[in-house]
Each structure stands twice: as C-alpha cells, then as structure tokens.
Amino acid sequence: MKFVDEVTIEVIAGKGGNGSASFRREKFIPKGGPDGGDGGRGGSIFALADRNLNTLIDYRYARLHRAKNGENGRGSDQYGAGADDIILKVPVGTVIYDAETGEQLFDLDRHGEKVTLAQGGAGGLGNLHFKSSTNRAPRQFTYGKPGEHKHLRMELKVLADVGLLGLPNAGKSSFIAKASNAKPKIADYPFTTLYPNLGMVRTSASRSFVIADIPGLIEGASEGAGLGHLFLRHLARTRVLLHIVDIYTMDPDIDPVAKVAADIEAIAAELKLYDEALYHKPRWLVLNKADMVEDAEQFKQALCQHIGWEGPVFTISALSGEGTEQLIYALQDFVDEVKAAENYAADKAAGVLTHDDPRFDPNRQAAEALEDDPRFSNVAEQNASKLEPRYDPHSPAYDPRLDPNHPLYDPRIDPDDPNA
Secondary structure, eight states: OOOEEEEEEEEOOOOOOOOOOBBBOBBTTTTBBBOOOOOOOOOEHHHHEEEEEOOOGGGOOEEEOOOOOOOOBBBBTBBOOOOOOOOEEEEEEEHHHHHHHHTTTEEOOOOOOOEEEEEEOOOOOOGGGGGGSSSSSOOOOOOOOOOEEEEEEEEEEOOOSSEEOSSSSSSSSHHHHHHHSSSOOOSSTTOOOOOOOEEEEEEESOOOEEEEEEEEETTGGGGTTTSSGGGGHHHHSSSSSEEEEEOOOOOOSSSSSHHHHHHHHHHHHHHHHHOHHHSSSSEEEEEEEGGGGHHHHHHHHHHHHHTTOSSSSSEBBTTTTTTTHHHHHHHHHHHHHHHHOOOHHHHHHTTTOOSGGGOOOOOHHHHHTTSGGGGGGGTSSSTTTOOOOOGOOTTTHHHGGGGGGGGOGGGGTTTTTTTT
C-alpha cells in the first residue's frame, strides 16, 4: 500500500511569432531593402521541484496550463518579444508520466530540479534573412512553429509528517477528521479503518503538514496480528508519532489510570518488537475523550507519574475539538523545526548551503568580490590568503602606498589601479 497523490494536467506551450516581410521605406530611399524582424519564441512550461510543498492539491483545480504565444516580427528590424515561461512548482518526489502512453518522463527527486514539460515554439524568420546578391528584395518569411501540447499525469508518493498510533477505537480517525480535510469512515466498532487515511492540516497560507492514520494496532501486531502491522513501515518515515489513547472507561470497577497505562505500554512494546528505530522516534502522548472524565488534568498527571512519561502530552476531545488547536500548532512548530534541520543538513552535504547573512558564510571568499580587479587576478588560482609580494606586508617588496588596505595608499602611483 502506497500513499499516493495523483493529478492529471494538460500543458500547452506557446506558438512562436511569425517573421515579417517588410522593406525599408524612407524619404529619398526608394529601395531600402528588407528589414523584416523575426518572431518571438513561444512560452515554455517547466516543472520545478520545491521541498516546501508536500501535496499536488493545487493542480486538482488548475488542470489546464497554457503559455502565451510569441509576438510577430515587425518592420525596421524589430524582433517580436518572446513570451513568458510558466513554472509549475511541485513537491520533491513527484513522478511525471505521459497520460496517453503511460511512459515515465521525469522523476523530480532533488530540491531545485527543473525539467521542461512543454517546449515553446521557435519564432519565424523575417525576410531580412533571405536577402542575397541575386535576391535583393526577398518577400519570403517563415511562420512560427507551434508549441508542444501534452497530457501529463503527476504522481506523488506522499510521506506523512505525523503518524497516528493507537488501539482500535481510540479516536484516531475522529482526530484526523477534526484536524484536517480528510473524511475517514468513523464508527463505534473496532477496525473501522481498514486502509490508511491521509489528511492535510493547513495552519496558515504557507504552513501545513500531513497526517497519516493507519488501522489500529493490537497486541501481537509485530507478529502479524490485526491489520496495523501492514502499514507500520510507512510510519518509519514520519517525523513524529502521535500515540492516541482512549482515557474513558465504562466499567466503574476498573482503575482507568492502570487500564490506560497498560494500553500505552502494550503499543510501545509492539513498536519495539517491530522496529527499534520506530520505537525511538519522537512520540507524543495524546489523551482523547477528555470531555468524558471529571478532571482531565488530574488524570494526566496521575498517568504520567504511573508510567514515568517525560515527553509531550496533550488532553483533547476529538469529538468536540477541545484541545485540538493547541496540539495542531505545536505539531506544526515541531515539523517546521525538523524540516529546517533536515534541509540544512542536505544543503550542507550537497555543498549548496547559503547563509542569510553573507558575512557569516565561511564559504564566501574575498576573491569573489575582487576577481575583476587586476591586483587580485591570481588570488582565485592561488590561496585566497596569499597576495602578490608588493601587497603582502610580510614581503620585502611591500610598499604601503600600493596597499589598498593601508592608510598611506595612493592610487595615483598604483600602476594596477584601473582609475589611475
């Protein structure tokens, strides 16, 4: 089972502008010759991988993308303007197929990777190109070429940021329905959720994260009992796990704190048996159905003391929405922090790390700013810290009047100063 987000779009590149058949006509110049300009190129359509996106939802409602045509050429050697290109930003991990043939065209697996979806048509030639010694007044010109027209299918294997854990009927589907735009099946019997549900949680216009709801786990899940083990491997790639627990019990003879503690420890044990790395992944405790107990805060303190829990813990009611907003914003801040750290590490490993303030960028060399200055022309090839002898204070040939960094510097006697 894969988490897949899929859309089909139509891309139409712009047509190139036609060339012009024109002649120079001015007073006292009756036979000025050809001066028809070329047509402008049509706009192309590109796809750009952006790690700040995580779904293809924008293309579910904008399926047609048409670039503009290039302008026609005109007289007086005026070339037509080229049309603007269209850049479609897609999440990293998007695979693009030809919708008609099923052929895979591109796999955008790196941030910043850019591919051409539809190439714009080339502009036509004006009659200026057809003059010769035997054809002094050509009337030939060419038309602009049409742009490419394709039907494409974009598929994204969605990696959820937050994974939901818990026993059947703990309220996982109710929470994802309350917090996101997902509409899972919700009922009062175990294993209502048979397949994973994905929900997009948008906290602002530019901030969002994805929640994955899997079927509930039961004791023995690591060995194949129930359904949840089939989907545990997907949670291994999430950034944080939400362990949702039902804290309400209908039996007055049962100690609710001990019962909830046993449920938590059972799920934790199954995680550890299934995958040690999954067990050590950041896990938050979410106490659901807080509106059904008398004092939820006191229950939370007693439970944390009983199981020795030191991690984040929230009390919510997935039915009424109580406490869900606080949890959602805490998750958003945590996911953003983890993403920023991952992006920093990836950029540093790829050697493309950029600093907000260039003064604190250790990779920034003085030679970049002085490469056009003849006095420092050899700095890039040599070591950036080594200067020519006459500019090096430790050299016998050093003259402070020739050193641009010295107070006695006199540009009038510097032979290499471009303004001397």
